[in-house]
Amino acid sequence: MNNRMDYLTFIIAGIRNKPGRNLATIFCFSFIAVNIFSGQFLLAGAEGGVDRGISRMGADQVVVPAQYTVFLQGSGPDNTMAIIKVEPSAYRINTTVMETIGKVGGIAQMSPQLYITSLNSPKLSSARVDIFGIDPETDFTIRPWLQHPLDHPIKPGEIIIGHEINGDLLSQISVSGHAYTIAGRLDPTQSSADNTIFLRMDDAYTLAAVDGIVPASAPRISPGDVNAILIRDLQEENSDSVTAHIRRELLSAYPSRYISVIGRHFTLDPVSQNVQGIPNLLNIISAFVVIAALPLIALIAAMVTHERQREIGLLMSMGAKRNVIFFLVIAESMVLAVVGGIAGVGAGLVAFTVLNTHGFLNSALQVTFAMPTPAETSLMAGLVLLVVISIGSISSLWPAYQSSMMNPYDAIQREGQ
């Protein structure tokens, strides 16, 4: 025991005195916490899954040279493939095209890609390996497919490899005498990206300058040359409309047979709308639980203070001021709320981890569930604790006020204990 008496010792002693009732109160707080936490956690996980899905959907438009005859895999009206990489081509445009495209409204991101060469290297892959240059600062089609997110864009000498390319992370592979460090590996894309090595654009130009890398039949690659500009529209924009605007802008700046714009032929809206319906439902459920629990907890708090009237009177006779009594009643409720809140959040976290491990969440939500990051989870847990503590405080406000306004003499005379 401490050398001095403190409020916490007194409060905890009071809680321990009635374990059954206080466990019931803690259970109430846990129930509220697990309910709110579950709602937010499910929502964040579902949104995270959808966001990742959307981010992996690649570009909305691709700007390519008009001679680009080998089109995207599965392109055309029936295309449902994500445009994450263009197909190898010797036709190129200059990156200055991006300045023209940038004048069009409704564009969120754009990033260039440059095809260098293709290699037959059994050591790297059983299939032909494409080598592409990307701009790691603006890339939005390759990075979302990384198995493990990078905390920085790839640096000079670093590469990202497709899923089918051999090599461990941080190991080195050599291409025409140039050594590159594998910084990341992609998840399977079911496209030619699985057998592609992605370099930084400056590394790509350096490699392209090596004799024999670019086939003799193809024009030499000069700095500024790219094969395509991949474009992502703003979320609220109509993709067809943006495509038309880009087309119009390019036609006004370049000869009509110089550049083409290819648009995507599928939409993400139905998935988004399904997910958008979830928060409202979860919020309604959470609100209902809070509204139902609040009077129950208030009733328990009132019972506790009623039973402890004599104790409160005694404290007043010892010199406890009214605000101290008010604080003690509120603090006891807050301690119960904190314990219940932590228990509820902990239980929810364990349950979701187990359910997600077995894939139940994906099938229940009908979207890919992405476990929120530790930072997101901590933030949610903190907010839930804040809500539960607020509920604890609010529900004990009236009993605390009544206790603090009690006449000490009357309270002492009562046989409450």
Add this chain to the structure above:
Amino acid sequence: MIKISGLTKSYGTNTSEVRAVDDAYLDVKQGEFILILGRSGSGKSTFLGMLAGLIRPTKGVVRFGGVDISNLSEDKIADLRAKKIGFVFQFSGLIPTITALENVMLPTLFCRDGPGCRSRAVDLLKKVGMSDRAEAYPRTLSSGEMKRVAIARALINEPPLLIADEPTGDLDVDTEYEIMELFRQLNREGTTIVMVTHNPDLVPYATRTYGMNRGKLAEHTGSGAFRTGMKGQTVHQESMDLP
């Protein structure tokens, strides 16, 4: 130390008014042991409640060290109780959820806590003969032991005044004797004591004795006579209807 004049506490309306304490006068000097005798319902506990600032008087003045506490704010009265008054009740008044030692230390929460708090509490428990039960919870203590702990608690903030409301009311004769001897010792050490009781056998412990009947306070002048407050009228014990 304490000067009470015209102290009145009445309940009810003008048409059916009950005076629990009726125009009481009392001077308590430092180091006195005042005993107030009276039957149940005579108003003695209400009188003590007003003396301790737990009850607001309807009329009259309670001066504590020259300060009229009847009109002090609740917080100032609470401060006064914390620093200047120790209270011992008829029932144990111990908090059941904490140990004897913690009970003794409890009032320091509202007055002056600090590193010396625990050692002071241990000393007090030793003084009241309870040092070996310091870690015991109240439910494991006898009535007499609880009373001793309650006295130690009342003294933890070293108050100049100890108020005791029927402190031996629920004790057997032997324990009552032990507790009263403890009060006598405290009084000899300088603590002023005001105690109410219904037991006339305790009169020898007091330096002055008062009687209370139907709200009227009267000083015992010896030979079975009582003199009421300021007006100095002398009445016989029978007419005071004391125990």
